[in-house]
Amino acid sequence: MFIGGLIAGILQGSAGIINTLPQESTNGKSLWGTLSNPYLPPFLTNNPLPGGFPWGSLTAGGSNPYTSAPDTGVVRSYDFTITRGKIAPDGYSRDVILINGQYPGPLIEANWGTAMHWHGLLQKGTQYMDGVPAVSQCPIAPGDSFTYTFKADLYGSSWYHSHYSAQYAGGLVGPMVIHGPSNAPYDVDLGPVLLMASGAAANPRPVSDNNLINGKMSFDCAAKANGDNTECSDLAGISQFKFQTGKTHRLRLINAGSEGMQRFSIDGHKLVVIANDFVPIKPYTTNVVTLAVGQRADVLPLALAAVYYDQADTTKSPQSTPWDVPDPGTCANDDLSITEPYYSIAAPEPATTQNMDINYYVNDTGHFLWTLGGTSFRANYNKSPPPRDKGNTPTQKNGTSKTLGPTPPSASSSTTPPPLPTLCILHGHNMQILSEGPGDWDGTTITRQNNPQRRDVQIVRPNGHFVWQITTDNQESGLSIVTSHGTSVEVCLRNVLERPLDIQKSVKIPRSLENTCKRWNAYTNSATVDEIDSGI
Numbered sequence: 001m002f003i004g005g006l007i008a009g010i011l012q013g014s015a016g017i018i019n020t021l022p023q024e025s026t027n028g029k030s031l032w033g034t035l036s037n038p039y040l041p042p043f044l045t046n047n048p049l050p051g052g053f054p055w056g057s058l059t060a061g062g063s064n065p066y067t068s069a070p071d072t073g074v075v076r077s078y079d080f081t082i083t084r085g086k087i088a089p090d091g092y093s094r095d096v097i098l099i100n101g102q103y104p105g106p107l108i109e110a111n112w113g114t115a116m117h118w119h120g121l122l123q124k125g126t127q128y129m130d131g132v133p134a135v136s137q138c139p140i141a142p143g144d145s146f147t148y149t150f151k152a153d154l155y156g157s158s159w160y161h162s163h164y165s166a167q168y169a170g171g172l173v174g175p176m177v178i179h180g181p182s183n184a185p186y187d188v189d190l191g192p193v194l195l196m197a198s199g200a201a202a203n204p205r206p207v208s209d210n211n212l213i214n215g216k217m218s219f220d221c222a223a224k225a226n227g228d229n230t231e232c233s234d235l236a237g238i239s240q241f242k243f244q245t246g247k248t249h250r251l252r253l254i255n256a257g258s259e260g261m262q263r264f265s266i267d268g269h270k271l272v273v274i275a276n277d278f279v280p281i282k283p284y285t286t287n288v289v290t291l292a293v294g295q296r297a298d299v300l301p302l303a304l305a306a307v308y309y310d311q312a313d314t315t316k317s318p319q320s321t322p323w324d325v326p327d328p329g330t331c332a333n334d335d336l337s338i339t340e341p342y343y344s345i346a347a348p349e350p351a352t353t354q355n356m357d358i359n360y361y362v363n364d365t366g367h368f369l370w371t372l373g374g375t376s377f378r379a380n381y382n383k384s385p386p387p388r389d390k391g392n393t394p395t396q397k398n399g400t401s402k403t404l405g406p407t408p409p410s411a412s413s414s415t416t417p418p419p420l421p422t423l424c425i426l427h428g429h430n431m432q433i434l435s436e437g438p439g440d441w442d443g444t445t446i447t448r449q450n451n452p453q454r455r456d457v458q459i460v461r462p463n464g465h466f467v468w469q470i471t472t473d474n475q476e477s478g479l480s481i482v483t484s485h486g487t488s489v490e491v492c493l494r495n496v497l498e499r500p501l502d503i504q505k506s507v508k509i510p511r512s513l514e515n516t517c518k519r520w521n522a523y524t525n526s527a528t529v530d531e532i533d534s535g536i
Contacts, residue, residue, distance in 0.1 A: 020235040026089050026216060030102035032194070033216035033239035035314065040189035043179040044111050047074040053181075054111035060183035060280045060342050066430075066473075069153045070113035078108055082172065090198055090210050090219035091236035096171035097162075104194055104215045104256070105160070105174025112155035112180035138517035139381050146516055154278040154430075155180025157192065157252035157296045169258035177252065183280040183342045184272070186300055187247040193239075195264060195291065197257035208259055213239040240314055250274075251299050255291035261331055261421065261459065264289045264297075267320035271299040273334075277455040279430060280342040287323045290333055292423040294457040331421035332461040336436055336447040344451040347432045347469050358422060358460065370422065381529065382521055422460050424468070430454040431468035441465045 023034060031037040043054050050056040055070045085098045099105030140146050155178040161168035175192035194215065197208035210219050216239045221232035243249055255262045265271070265288045272283050275298035289297045333339070356373045363369055369376045424431070433453040434446045438461065446452070446467075460466050 021088065021091065021233055021237065026087060026091075026236050028085060028087055028098050028101045028103050030104065030106070030215060032102075032104055032214040035240050035242050037191070037214075040109070040177060040191045041179075042182070042189070044076075044109065047072050047111065047114075055113060055180060058112075058181055060181040063181070063343070064345070065154055065278075065343060066345075069151065071151075072111055072113045074111070074114050075149075076108075076110045076114050078106070080105070088231070088233065088236060089212050089215050090217040091221060091233040092198075092210075092219050092224075093231040097167060098171060099174055102174075103171045104196075105172070107174065107192065108160060108176040110152045110178055112152055112178055114152045114178075137513055138520040140516060141520045141523035144516065144519050144523075146512065152178045154178065156275050156278040156280065157254060157298055158278060159192075159194070159254050159256050159294075159296075161256070168256075173256050175252070175254060175256075178278075181280075184274040184283050184300065185248065186250045188244055188249045190241055190243075190249050190251050192252045192254055193241075193264075194254050194256045195262040196255075197260050197262075208257075211257075211262070215239075248300055251301065253289060253291060253297045253299060255293050255295050257293055259293070261293070262291045263325060264291065265323045265325065266301050267318065267322050270302045272302060273339075274298050274300060276333075276339060276453070277430070277457060279454045281453075282340045282342055284334075284338045286334060288325050290331075290459070292333075292421075292457055292459045294423065294425055295333075295455070295459075331459065332436070332464070333459045336433060336453050339453045340448060341451055341454050345432070345454070346450045347434060347446070347452050348471075350469055360420070379531070381531070382524060421462050424458045424460055424466065426456055426468070426470070429470045430456055431458060431470060433458055433466060433468055435465070435467040436461070437466075438464050441467050 023030070027033065047054055054072050054074075058068055058070060080099050083098050083101065084095065085101070085103075086093060086095055087098075087103055088094065089103065096103055137146075158176045158178070160174055160176050162172035173194075173196075175194060177192065193213060196212040196215070198210040198212050198217065198219075209223065210217055216237060218234065218236055218238055219232070221234050224230065224232060241251075253264055270285050270287060271289060272285050273281065273289060274283050275281055275296070277296050283300075285302070289299060291297060358370065358372055359374075360368060360370045431454065433455065434449070435441055436447075436458070452469075458466055458468065
């Protein structure tokens with residue numbers, strides 16, 4: 001079975017499927033988007049297998065993922081070299097940042113419980129390894145290096161990316177898979193499917209004019225802007241995935257784009273959704289999956305349309321009919337009533353509540369900025385982040401901060417008065433999403449309080465609200481509301497300093513963190529850092 005491109009409603013009429021440009025020209029040394037890219041195993045086997053699995057007898061439905069992460073006794077090591085290069089992912093030549101010469105970057109793969117930004121991992125006890133400049137560490141200076149060491153404390157599909165300014169929009173990004181217990185049967189793991197917006201124009205706030213799937217897509221070079229002499233080919237080709245007849249396949253969808261929500265569908269096929277972010281859920285069926293930047297969904301396609309055989313001609317464009325998806329449609333995730341976690345965790349009554357309005361404005365220099373609770377954010381790269389301050393309250397001039405004590409749950413509701421969608425990203429926790437919908441929250445409605453949806457990224461719809469809750473069982477985390485990472489990042493961020501006394505008593509800050517700050521400060525003493533945006 002063969003799908004010559006998993007379509008987010010953009011392929012109809014595209015220029016060409018035949019890859020006449022060499023892979024080196026479109027994606028560097030990467031195999032992403034080619035039929036040579038290998039399937040993923042159910043788990044890595046070069047480690048102890050108690051009871052036949054790296055995680056032993058733990059199961060998706062019977063083991064609390066937040067308190068029962070195993071210790072495999074294994075350390076997985078990955079060595080990344082970051083360089084600049086020029087490639088043409090969709091035929092339009094551009095300057096990019098490469099990881100080990102690859103775009104997108106190589107897969108990070110581990111088993112649940114293995115010691116190894118690492119989006120979505122909780123980083124309990126290793127908050128300083130979260131990788132966010134000015135929040136958990138100083139930036140890494142050019143020519144310097146840093147070793148991240150942490151535990152894969154959750155399992156599922158995710159991604160890693162630079163959190164420095166807009167670097168990941170330039171290529172500093174890759175997928176991450178943490179193998180763990182399964183909550184639905186399948187035969188073949190096709191691995192990550194990265195959905196990424198792409199733009200040919202370089203104006204102050206670019207709007208994407210193409211999508212990439214695993215770093216590949218065709219682009220109509222005739223659509224270039226007048227006067228644009230950039231080298232361009234119509235025949236870059238699209239991503240290809242090899243399906244096996246009669247088998248059930250797992251796709252790990254990741255919105256790794258820099259701007260815009262993605263709606264993913266496969267012509268003529270329904271999708272069984274089995275996980276959102278790092279949370280296995282009770283399977284449900286849909287035609288289209290909506291993902292904000294940073295969100296993930298694991299799906300099993302149902303072959304309801306004509307069967308694609310193993311020997312299908314991979315040089316021809318698909319002629320299938322796409323699902324009738326309204327455009328622009330609703331900028332929202334699937335209803336909370338159908339996205340139920342596989343492992344039940346009730347939402348207790350909160351000890352603390354807070355309302356944070358999300359808004360936007362244009363500042364005196366003409367730049368568009370978001371605010372959270374009336375405040376915007378701009379990173380100070382040379383200010384010691386909270387982990388180095390050992391629990392002292394953050395003092396970022398342009399940013400809000402909140403200190404929370406130990407263990408009692410804390411709830412927060414947010415509303416968005418402007419007619420624009422945005423998203424909430426929470427580091428260090430999976431939010432329990434209590435309510436989401438149009439208008440303001442009525443103060444009482446909660447969807448399935450005995451087992452609300454959990455995830456680390458949530459869409460906040462235009463003119464809507466969402467209500468989330470966490471238990472303060474981690475030391476220091478950051479909440480950020482992010483809107484765009486095209487060539488500039490407009491961010492409103494709330495630093496949540498969690499359990500500061502515990503940080504002072506028990507968190508041991510590695511010397512490498514201090515040395516990184518020293519080398520960064522030395523670099524900035526002799527070089528001007530052009531902070532073009534919020535900094536993260």
